[in-house]
Amino acid sequence: xxxxxxxxxxxxxxxxxxxxxxxxxxxxxxxxxxxxxxxxxxxxxxxxxxxxxxxxxxxxxxxxxxxxxxxxxxxxxxxxxxxxxxxxxxxxxxxxxxxxxxxxxxxxxxxxxxxxxxxxxxxxxxxxxxxxxxxxxxxxxxxxxxxxxxxxxxxxxxxxxxxxxxxxxxxxxxxxxxxxxxxxxxxxxxxxxxxxxxxxxxxxxxxxxxxxxxxxxxxxxxxxxxxxxxxxxxxxxxxxxxxxxxxxxxxxxxxxxxxxxxxxxxxxxxxxxxxxxxxxxxxxxxxxxxxxxxxxxxxxxxxxxxxxxxxxxxxxxxxxxxxxxxxxxxxxxxxxxxxxxxxxxxxxxxxxxxxxxxxxxxxxxxxxxxxxxxxxxxxxxxxxxxxxxxxxxxxxxxxxxxxxxxxxxxxxxxxxxxxxxxxxxxxxxxxxxxxxxxxxxxxxxxxxxxxxxxxxxxxxxxx
Numbered sequence: 001x002x003x004x005x006x007x008x009x010x011x012x013x014x015x016x017x018x019x020x021x022x023x024x025x026x027x028x029x030x031x032x033x034x035x036x037x038x039x040x041x042x043x044x045x046x047x048x049x050x051x052x053x054x055x056x057x058x059x060x061x062x063x064x065x066x067x068x069x070x071x072x073x074x075x076x077x078x079x080x081x082x083x084x085x086x087x088x089x090x091x092x093x094x095x096x097x098x099x100x101x102x103x104x105x106x107x108x109x110x111x112x113x114x115x116x117x118x119x120x121x122x123x124x125x126x127x128x129x130x131x132x133x134x135x136x137x138x139x140x141x142x143x144x145x146x147x148x149x150x151x152x153x154x155x156x157x158x159x160x161x162x163x164x165x166x167x168x169x170x171x172x173x174x175x176x177x178x179x180x181x182x183x184x185x186x187x188x189x190x191x192x193x194x195x196x197x198x199x200x201x202x203x204x205x206x207x208x209x210x211x212x213x214x215x216x217x218x219x220x221x222x223x224x225x226x227x228x229x230x231x232x233x234x235x236x237x238x239x240x241x242x243x244x245x246x247x248x249x250x251x252x253x254x255x256x257x258x259x260x261x262x263x264x265x266x267x268x269x270x271x272x273x274x275x276x277x278x279x280x281x282x283x284x285x286x287x288x289x290x291x292x293x294x295x296x297x298x299x300x301x302x303x304x305x306x307x308x309x310x311x312x313x314x315x316x317x318x319x320x321x322x323x324x325x326x327x328x329x330x331x332x333x334x335x336x337x338x339x340x341x342x343x344x345x346x347x348x349x350x351x352x353x354x355x356x357x358x359x360x361x362x363x364x365x366x367x368x369x370x371x372x373x374x375x376x377x378x379x380x381x382x383x384x385x386x387x388x389x390x391x392x393x394x395x396x397x398x399x400x401x402x403x404x405x406x407x408x409x410x411x412x413x414x415x416x417x418x419x420x421x422x423x424x425x426x427x428x429x430x431x432x433x434x435x436x437x438x439x440x441x442x443x444x445x446x447x448x449x450x451x452x453x454x455x456x457x458x459x460x461x462x463x
Contacts, residue, residue, distance in 0.1 A: 019114030020044025023293030160248030195431030356388030381411030
């Protein structure tokens with residue numbers, strides 16, 4: 001039987017992965033597992049092989065681990081050519097080449113984009129450049145911030161009370177440091193989990209000694225004559241002195257290098273189908289370019305076919321494996337990426353876990369435990385069905401609620417439980433903020449479904 005094009009691709013093809021990340025590494029391992037023996041090139045802007053990011057805001061800041069030891073374990077050898085410390089600067093769809101910052105062009109037969117996100121910097125460049133102002137996303141960020149915390153600053157200011165900002169504040173308090181948290185929303189985690197749960201998170205922070213300021217914005221960072229940050233000015237007229245400022249204003253998807261390429265990529269990520277194939281700006285799916293991880297956004301049937309961008313560790317792994325499988329498969333053998341979003345955070349001694357998309361919920365019902373005791377499970381409802389769940393120190397129920405989401409179970413749940421308290425007898429408003437008002441910290445971005453959502457960027461293809 002003569003070789004098919006797919007046989008030739010597996011044996012002699014050229015696959016390029018742009019993004020030496022968790023998703024990029026797991027995809028590369030899957031490609032080799034699936035029998036790909038051709039040329040595999042891994043391109044990464046940072047000079048490091050793929051490493052684990054969650055420890056950066058937890059163990060590294062606490063001094064329990066060094067940033068340099070966060071390298072991800074390998075599941076198998078991938079026999080790749082590594083191009084580290086050089087960014088991708090462009091994509092030529094017609095010539096099938098990735099353009100690099102050193103002037104080289106790398107040809108591909110299949111391309112996987114796993115460039116992830118970067119921390120959104122403080123908007124004033126001069127103030128962002130003050131000594132003592134940090135973001136936390138990369139290995140270098142984690143190492144630099146950990147060194148500064150070891151030097152025992154007088155006060156740390158964290159701007160933004162999303163998951164990362166809250167974890168940083170928790171690490172600071174565990175180290176005995178004074179910390180102020182500034183959040184423009186009404187409570188920590190409010191963009192991701194809503195006001196009901198956000199108020200519990202606010203109480204948790206204040207009871208652990210955090211100077212939490214909500215409903216305010218930082219309007220200016222002030223430096224001294226030596227160029228070191230010394231204070232922050234707030235929108236309510238107050239001032240806080242701080243010698244370390246951590247900016248936690250969310251993330252920006254790394255798609256700038258694709259501008260003008262003709263690929264459907266912009267601030268919200270790379271639009272792709274459920275099989276991880278990227279769309280071009282005409283809305284036509286490509287068959288040789290795939291995307292996975294934080295940078296990808298794809299429709300999910302369990303969530304109204306919303307285009308979801310998921311900044312989750314487990315999603316990056318699952319989507320990368322799906323993309324790698326589909327890159328080497330005939331159309332009939334391809335499979336969709338239908339991973340249920342899941343997230344966890346540890347802060348102030350409490351283990352917080354969620355499944356589904358709580359931020360889509362309009363109602364919330366406490367189904368186990370008690371908000372007052374901060375040990376509970378709560379379910380989010382949307383249009384009469386279970387859409388998400390969150391637990392505080394009560395994760396044994398989470399797998400059950402994941403099955404409820406997967407089977408589009410009705411909301412409110414019809415069952416009762418032995419530990420349901422009076423506060424869980426009827427649903428209440430989940431109290432999410434107005435989506436037009438920015439808050440810090442959603443880990444799921446919904447886009448492309450509402451007819452009112454017309455903020456799409458089109459750019460001419462580069463020839």
